[in-house]
Amino acid sequence: MSQPWNRLSRRQLLKGLGGASAFPLMGALPSFAIGGQHAGHVVVVGGGFGGATAAKYLKRANPAIKVTLVEPADVFYTCPFSNLFLGGLRDMRSIAHNYDELRQRYGVDVVHALAEDINAEAHEVRLSTGDTLHYDRLVLSPGVDMRWDALEGYDEAAAEKAPHAWKAGHQTTLLKQQLEAMEDGGTFIMVAPGNPYRCPPGPYERAGMVAHYFKEHKPNSKVLILDAKDNFSKQGLFTAGWERLYGDRIEWVGLSNDGRVTRVDADNLEVETEFGTRHRADVLNVIPPQKAGWIADRAGVTDSSGWVPVKPETFESQQVDDIYVVGDATVAAPMPKSGFCANAQAKVVAAAIASSLEHQPAPTAYWANTCYSLVGPNYGISVAGVYRVTDGVIAEVDGAGGISPADAPDTVRALEADYAVGWYNAICQDTWGTQV
Amino acid sequence: MGMRLRAGFALAVAIGALNSAVAETGLDAEALQREVLAGSCANCHGTEGRMEGVVPSLAGRSADQLEARLLAFKHEEDSGATIMNRIAKGYTDEELATLADYFSHLPAKEELTP
Numbered sequence: 001m002s003q004p005w006n007r008l009s010r011r012q013l014l015k016g017l018g019g020a021s022a023f024p025l026m027g028a029l030p031s032f033a034i035g036g037q038h039a040g041h042v043v044v045v046g047g048g049f050g051g052a053t054a055a056k057y058l059k060r061a062n063p064a065i066k067v068t069l070v071e072p073a074d075v076f077y078t079c080p081f082s083n084l085f086l087g088g089l090r091d092m093r094s095i096a097h098n099y100d101e102l103r104q105r106y107g108v109d110v111v112h113a114l115a116e117d118i119n120a121e122a123h124e125v126r127l128s129t130g131d132t133l134h135y136d137r138l139v140l141s142p143g144v145d146m147r148w149d150a151l152e153g154y155d156e157a158a159a160e161k162a163p164h165a166w167k168a169g170h171q172t173t174l175l176k177q178q179l180e181a182m183e184d185g186g187t188f189i190m191v192a193p194g195n196p197y198r199c200p201p202g203p204y205e206r207a208g209m210v211a212h213y214f215k216e217h218k219p220n221s222k223v224l225i226l227d228a229k230d231n232f233s234k235q236g237l238f239t240a241g242w243e244r245l246y247g248d249r250i251e252w253v254g255l256s257n258d259g260r261v262t263r264v265d266a267d268n269l270e271v272e273t274e275f276g277t278r279h280r281a282d283v284l285n286v287i288p289p290q291k292a293g294w295i296a297d298r299a300g301v302t303d304s305s306g307w308v309p310v311k312p313e314t315f316e317s318q319q320v321d322d323i324y325v326v327g328d329a330t331v332a333a334p335m336p337k338s339g340f341c342a343n344a345q346a347k348v349v350a351a352a353i354a355s356s357l358e359h360q361p362a363p364t365a366y367w368a369n370t371c372y373s374l375v376g377p378n379y380g381i382s383v384a385g386v387y388r389v390t391d392g393v394i395a396e397v398d399g400a401g402g403i404s405p406a407d408a409p410d411t412v413r414a415l416e417a418d419y420a421v422g423w424y425n426a427i428c429q430d431t432w433g434t435q436v
Numbered sequence: 437m438g439m440r441l442r443a444g445f446a447l448a449v450a451i452g453a454l455n456s457a458v459a460e461t462g463l464d465a466e467a468l469q470r471e472v473l474a475g476s477c478a479n480c481h482g483t484e485g486r487m488e489g490v491v492p493s494l495a496g497r498s499a500d501q502l503e504a505r506l507l508a509f510k511h512e513e514d515s516g517a518t519i520m521n522r523i524a525k526g527y528t529d530e531e532l533a534t535l536a537d538y539f540s541h542l543p544a545k546e547e548l549t550p
Binding site: 366368 | 463465468469471472473475476478479480481482483487489490491518519522523524525526527
């Protein structure tokens, strides 16, 4: 070991000892369960933006914490940039991530199993393998589940004919195959949900990406969005961008104009709205209402809304001690249900848990969010927000954040499209260690 | 104090038992607070602000330059800004200075132990 330790500043040493910044100095370290001693066992359920980040940052905060990540999939496909796959800008491999860095570099025990039940009283997670994990603290990052009972005619079987593609993977490739099989001159109908749901600007980015694919390959085809709400994220920017790039190829019908779909006939690719208007699609994409991933119900952390109320400073469940919840499953408004927020929340949770295991108070929470959306390949728009706890609730910092300027020139839209890719690469490196 | 910590740290590494060092010293609350403050930066700039690409890397840059740039973003004095002007307004001048200092003390290149 010939490291020039004497070149390190005292601050770096302190950080190294505190674990906060140990890894850039230490590099690849083995698991710290040496001698059987650890600073507590944290089980993380869910390996998406929230869960994978929580696991990594727990180890960064204190390598002596034993961290077990429970995630059924070997490969995780992100919802962010899955719209770019639909638009023909990316392949699925480019949105696939694995758990090698968590295992090899951070010493996280990654278990590919489904968490089937949680006994909060006993602090136990039961796995599909039959094993039971005991935890000192539990992090749930369960994402969303579709509400299969919320929209008449739309259940799991219907989703094989009219995909939601709101969880990336099989559903995404199914929708892509349908778009490719569609004849030119067809209509793509997207049913967009009311608030709250995963990724507020997502449906509208998808509309643009599908329109881009049509423009290139099926120029006589159209996009129709039937929406259960009257306003949506970055609406003015999207609408202006659609007109600029796609003319009248995209039509949006909001709630007030009878846009809310109340019945789906997946066999005939037909939907019916609140006031009885029927629309027939050639490709039908139904994004149904959502709720917290079902394991959150099993843990007893959801309320009657189907989502998870959390303590703002730490994201510990308001209902069950020692269970922390991050990401789309939580009630964290005004923070949106975004991958960025899940990642940001997970870092706060990791610090809060590392502190609590040492009987120290949690650090003050800071979060930010940036959501880039592509309207076209070289046309990006964004919304940002900065958040902290004010008077006991999560609040947006006044005067900060907001959307891209309405009057920005094409050069700025192109720059934001580049930054969207930069953001994706960075957050995936930060979450899973994926190198571009 | 500095010497003792340094010696202790090297020893801990040598015997591969950093866990006991952490257990003995507890967490450095101040360092952890800075990590939390800087947490969201990594979402576009990479872990520890160290990622080359269209979004600039932050690690190891001069604290003065970083602070000046952040303040320019905050006060709309950087005409090239697209999003950092919106984000920098969410932080006090002191927090921006802390962030600048934090990133300046991180190595620009990862130093992996063989």
